[in-house]
Amino acid sequence: MQTQSAVELFIRRICSRSLLTEQEIDALSTLSGRMVVAPRGDDLVLPGHAVTYSTLVVRGLLARFDQMADGKRQITALHIPGDMADLHSLPSPMPAWGIQALVPSTVLQVPHSSLERLLSAFPNLTLAFWRDTVVDASVLAKWTANIGRADAMTRTAHLLCELGVRMEAQGLASRTNFPVAFTQAQLADALGLTTVHINRTIAALRVACGLLIEKGRVGIQDWNRLASHANFDASYLFVDLPDSAGQSYQ
Amino acid sequence: MQTQSAVELFIRRICSRSLLTEQEIDALSTLSGRMVVAPRGDDLVLPGHAVTYSTLVVRGLLARFDQMADGKRQITALHIPGDMADLHSLPSPMPAWGIQALVPSTVLQVPHSSLERLLSAFPNLTLAFWRDTVVDASVLAKWTANIGRADAMTRTAHLLCELGVRMEAQGLASRTNFPVAFTQAQLADALGLTTVHINRTIAALRVACGLLIEKGRVGIQDWNRLASHANFDASYLFVDLPDSAGQSYQ
DNA sequence: CGGCGACTTGAGATCTTTCAAGCTGCGTGG
DNA sequence: CCACGCAGCTTGAAAGATCTCAAGTCGCCG
Numbered sequence: 112m113q114t115q116s117a118v119e120l121f122i123r124r125i126c127s128r129s130l131l132t133e134q135e136i137d138a139l140s141t142l143s144g145r146m147v148v149a150p151r152g153d154d155l156v157l158p159g160h161a162v163t164y165s166t167l168v169v170r171g172l173l174a175r176f177d178q179m180a181d182g183k184r185q186i187t188a189l190h191i192p193g194d195m196a197d198l199h200s201l202p203s204p205m206p207a208w209g210i211q212a213l214v215p216s217t218v219l220q221v222p223h224s225s226l227e228r229l230l231s232a233f234p235n236l237t238l239a240f241w242r243d244t245v246v247d248a249s250v251l252a253k254w255t256a257n258i259g260r261a262d263a264m265t266r267t268a269h270l271l272c273e274l275g276v277r278m279e280a281q282g283l284a285s286r287t288n289f290p291v292a293f294t295q296a297q298l299a300d301a302l303g304l305t306t307v308h309i310n311r312t313i314a315a316l317r318v319a320c321g322l323l324i325e326k327g328r329v330g331i332q333d334w335n336r337l338a339s340h341a342n343f344d345a346s347y348l349f350v351d352l353p354d355s356a357g358q359s360y361q
Numbered sequence: 362m363q364t365q366s367a368v369e370l371f372i373r374r375i376c377s378r379s380l381l382t383e384q385e386i387d388a389l390s391t392l393s394g395r396m397v398v399a400p401r402g403d404d405l406v407l408p409g410h411a412v413t414y415s416t417l418v419v420r421g422l423l424a425r426f427d428q429m430a431d432g433k434r435q436i437t438a439l440h441i442p443g444d445m446a447d448l449h450s451l452p453s454p455m456p457a458w459g460i461q462a463l464v465p466s467t468v469l470q471v472p473h474s475s476l477e478r479l480l481s482a483f484p485n486l487t488l489a490f491w492r493d494t495v496v497d498a499s500v501l502a503k504w505t506a507n508i509g510r511a512d513a514m515t516r517t518a519h520l521l522c523e524l525g526v527r528m529e530a531q532g533l534a535s536r537t538n539f540p541v542a543f544t545q546a547q548l549a550d551a552l553g554l555t556t557v558h559i560n561r562t563i564a565a566l567r568v569a570c571g572l573l574i575e576k577g578r579v580g581i582q583d584w585n586r587l588a589s590h591a592n593f594d595a596s597y598l599f600v601d602l603p604d605s606a607g608q609s610y611q
Numbered sequence: 612c613g614g615c616g617a618c619t620t621g622a623g624a625t626c627t628t629t630c631a632a633g634c635t636g637c638g639t640g641g
Numbered sequence: 642c643c644a645c646g647c648a649g650c651t652t653g654a655a656a657g658a659t660c661t662c663a664a665g666t667c668g669c670c671g
Binding site: 128159175177179180183184185187188199202203206207208230234237238240241242244245246247248249251252253254255256258259260261302303342346347349 | 378409425427429430433434435437438449452453455456457458480484487488490491492494495496497498499501502503504505506508509510511552553592596597599
């Protein structure tokens with residue numbers, strides 16, 4: 112995937128939630144930056160280090176994470192192509208978290224200076240960007256609720272539903288079959304569980320809902336069962352999918 | 362506490378992270394809205410219901426929460442006087458979460474229309490507001506990490522450290538002794554634990570760090586021990602306290 | 612005085628982790 | 642072409658953390 116199409120995906124995301132003028136869209140589409148190829152496991156942003164750019168995912172899968180004193184990690188957000196992983200850093204350039212490539216990835220590091228120029232020329236875009244980070248926070252709140260109050264199976268099912276719907280909304284795949292090549296250890300870090308337990312949970316979901324994770328793809332045979340196991344209601348994602356409203360995913 | 366002083370607290374918060382002109386500050390200080398007194402347990406915003414105002418805490422303690430299908434709640438954020446509990450709802454007026462008064466509280470419901478007028482007159486304020494919600498997201502990410510990866514004692518200690526520092530930063534109390542009248546059940550909802558377990562954890566922290574929660578106040582005898590038990594590093598809160606940098610809280 | 616909400620305590624059940632070992636597939640170097 | 646090593650996955654069994662259920666205490670308010 113090229114710069115061009117990643118920026119277009121990003122624009123599509125923004126436009127799905129904010130009404131932009133043609134000039135604003137044109138201005139957005141001129142965005143560019145340094146293209147960086149990151150191997151699996153590469154830390155693209157370190158916690159507590161100021162950044163001067165925001166990271167647009169072009170290809171692969173990124174994670175925002177927090178690190179405990181004993182080295183354990185908790186992933187707090189996943190980012191797929193078209194996501195700006197840290198638009199946050201534009202208003203607040205000293206992140207408390209880090210960003211890591213979970214799989215071999217390509218990102219576009221868009222300088223804050225370009226973004227600032229854009230926002231001063233088109234103030235309305237500030238609101239659109241802000242809105243994007245608010246949706247990000249909505250997802251984060253849902254994660255908190257799931258990790259805090261749902262058991263391993265529900266939690267895992269929920270994350271997979273979320274990823275599926277987001278992949279589909281971004282036009283990258285179908286929600287029942289999408290390419291995401293994370294390891295079980297990474298999944299464990301996202302769900303606040305251990306590798307061993309994730310392994311058993313996935314095995315249980317395979318039996319219950321025909322879940323298949325292999326060769327870097329997630330396949331879901333019985334979507335409805337998975338979604339109902341997860342108590343999944345997509346409204347917190349604020350995506351509009353072509354065929355239906357959020358409710359129907361339950 | 363009056364409207365006046367709550368708005369002033371809010372302005373102080375904003376100014377601690379964004380450089381505002383005198384005009385902008387003057388404009389902010391004209392903010393007003395409907396003053397509402399909420400009894401303990403009152404839901405001020407319901408999940409999935411659009412709102413036309415943002416909620417400024419004047420007195421008391423609010424919680425943002427998410428509700429599970431079986432009725433269990435997870436609190437995802439706490440808000441003390443001077444906090445705007447859902448500035449988020451300005452760019453995105455349909456929240457996926459609710460807001461509840463954990464103790465008898467007073468809030469000022471500031472109409473989105475006033476805020477929008479303000480932002481179009483002073484576009485720079487948009488960035489300042491955005492920044493405020495980004496800090497909110499930083500706190501949320503830290504909660505996710507704690508709930509996902511820290512045990513009950515660490516988690517509880519961390520939340521109390523956070524609250525203390527925030528109260529102190531807001532000028533409402535000292536971090537070692539502050540008025541917060543939540544129940545153990547509410548604390549449990551914030552930490553993803555059960556009431557019974559919170560009870561035992563608090564008892565353990567009382568022994569370990571001289572923690573005292575009673576009569577609506579939290580008292581901490583040995584702050585350093587509590588903070589080190591929590592692995593607490595205040596930098597994610599983006600507050601600057603008079604005497605010292607974030608590190609010293611560890 | 613009675614009742615209610617919040618707090619406390621005990622004991623057993625359940626979920627999740629830990630530790631340990633073995634398996635599998637794949638890339639690399641001999 | 643094969644052997645090796647490594648990373649990721651799988652499985653078992655015991656330990657540990659947390660939850661559930663149940664009962665009882667405490668303090669406040671009507």
